[in-house]
Amino acid sequence: MPRALVFKDYGGPEQLALAEVPMPSPAAGQLLVGVRAAGVNPVDVKTRNGRLRDFMPLDLPAVLGREVSGVVEAVGPQVTGFAPGDEVFGSTPMAGFAEYALLDADVTAHKPPEVSFTVAAVLPIASVTAYNALAQLQLGAADVVVVTGAAGGVGVAAVQLLRDRGVRVIGTASEPKHVFLEKLGAEPVAYGEGVRERIEALAPSGITAIIDTVGSVALSDVAPLLADSSRIVEVAETAVAAEFGGLVVNRDRPSATLIELAELVVRGVLDPCVTATYPLERAADALAHVETGHVTGKVVITVP
Ligand SMILES: NC(=O)c1ccc[n+]([C@@H]2O[C@H](COP(=O)([O-])OP(=O)(O)OC[C@H]3O[C@@H](n4cnc5c(N)ncnc54)[C@H](OP(=O)(O)O)[C@@H]3O)[C@@H](O)[C@H]2O)c1
Structure with missing residues (x-):
């Protein structure tokens, strides 16, 4: 057996x-x-x-x-x-x-x-979830997006898919992971006390969206940075989306998305x-x- x-x-x-x-x-x-x-x-x-x-x-x-x-x-x-x-x-x-x-x-x-x-x-869970979050936000080169938990499974895929679209990405992670995040194309920021000020210093003109892969502990710190809370996509905790006025990630995992992501891997866009x-x-x-x-x-x- x-x-x-x-x-x-x-x-x-x-x-x-x-x-x-x-x-x-x-x-x-x-x-x-x-x-x-x-x-x-x-x-x-x-x-x-x-x-x-x-x-x-x-x-x-x-x-x-x-x-x-x-x-x-x-x-x-x-x-x-x-x-x-x-x-x-x-x-x-x-x-x-x-x-x-x-x-x-x-x-x-x-x-x-x-x-x-x-x-x-x-690819089927974390990378597809990142792909789904991007699809909900309809982002372009003018956007500045904060990804919380950027060094985790969903985070690394989100960072790379965003960078492929020319989006500026600020990613929160613990400090030992900052070099790793920089190599993926994100601007790393330590989470915890003072995170909002650190992001404001990096992006004084403001941010345009948040992809939260951590939950309320992280989102409560960064959500006030956004004037329009409908530009939050929540991945980690469904209930948190309603609390902060954001969207719950819309899970959709058809074969076509898997094929697209595998092609991005082959092209060197996604790792x-x-x-x-x-x-x-x-x-x-x-x-x-x-x-x-x-x-x-x-x-x-x-x-x-
Ligand atoms: N709805 C869905 O379809 C769906 C799909 C996939 C995942 N999820 C959920 O999304 C969440 C993330 O999944 P994942 O696979 O990316 O998790 P993961 O690979 O375990 O990564 C978690 C990351 O969170 C970071 N982190 C922990 N506490 C943090 C904080 N306070 N602020 C910022 N970053 C923090 C960690 O980095 P440090 O070491 O730097 O702390 C770690 O890299 C989970 O709750 C998972 O269940 C939902």
């Missing part, structure tokens, strides 16, 4: 175990994929600790993991455009930290040969910045890394 990172009940890391699970079988519209890499996201932590249980109740034990890359092993009924042996990537409803996962074909794309399995695996990889046997450590809340770029689980 294939192995997967299972959580037995809602709770802390003690609920995690690598276990044998039944081989998944693709239903209509689904692909069975032999997983090569799986992206790790804060949503995996929120799922395990029960924060999402009202919104998304699960039959436990369950497997974590929302995005993977791999090779198609079998296709379910009504699937067109995919065949066994295809190299693919996409989001999975659950269960990506495993040797085999099911992907919905309509949110899966073929992986270009130039893009590694490791990089492809981390999701994988900074740590863990083998499936150490998947719990990968999750613990993300749970620190201080990841740089993306953390990936690889499957031999």
